[in-house]
Amino acid sequence: MPPVANDVREDRRRLRRAFRLSASFAALLWGVELLELLFDLNLASLGVHPRRLDGLPGLALMPLVHGSWSHLVSNTLPVLILGTALLYAYPRSARIVIPAVYLGSGLGVWLFGRDAWHIGASGVVFGVMFFLLTIGILRWDKQAIAIAMVVFFLYGSAIWGIFPLAPGISFESHLSGALIGVILAVVLRHHDPAPAEEHYSWEDEDENADEQEPPWQP
Secondary structure, rough: HHHHHHHHHHHHHHHHHHHHHHHHHHHHHHHHHHHHOOOOOHHHHOEEOOOOHHHHHHHHHHHHOOOOHHHHHHHHHHHHHHHHHHHHHHHHHHHHHHHHHHHHHHHHHHHHHOOEOOOOOOOHHHHHHHHHHHHHHHHOOOHHHHHOOOOOHHHHHHHHHOOOOOOOOHHOOOOHHHHHHHHHHHHHOOOOOOOOOOOHHHHHHHHHHHOOOOOOOO
């Protein structure tokens, strides 16, 4: 099989795997919300409560719990799209980025957040979003730029979520995730190899034609 065909097959395999992993996490979020509905539970106390010992377990549990179905729906598509982009384009970095923004966004809330229960996967979403935007600017290869542009087109307006503009929304988790995403993009900008530049057969033909063409003479 030609090398180009092998590369295409490998890219598709990586893309499918990245989507499956992102979809699995999204399914977990929906499973938790469904469990809360079926058993009439209120799992808000599993979130992060700043500077309280009983709020520390929320570092691991906060992203899994949502305040409503609309809250969950608003996070589901970004989890799928941003998670797939991260795992596909930066698989090595993803092993560091995912746990860092998952736990780090909650830690930022626990240290600096308002006195309330903070829940939801938005901190993770903002961490991955800002990582993809920043690393696209820093790496400046075609794939990184394309992904950053798509992310900005889809979610650029959400950047304002790092500011305390709406009551009842944990901007602290958004801001914590965003800062971690930016820092990790700077640190890990060379962690994944740049994709190979595509080379087309017509480029070889043009080069050969230039070599064979006799020099112009007056």
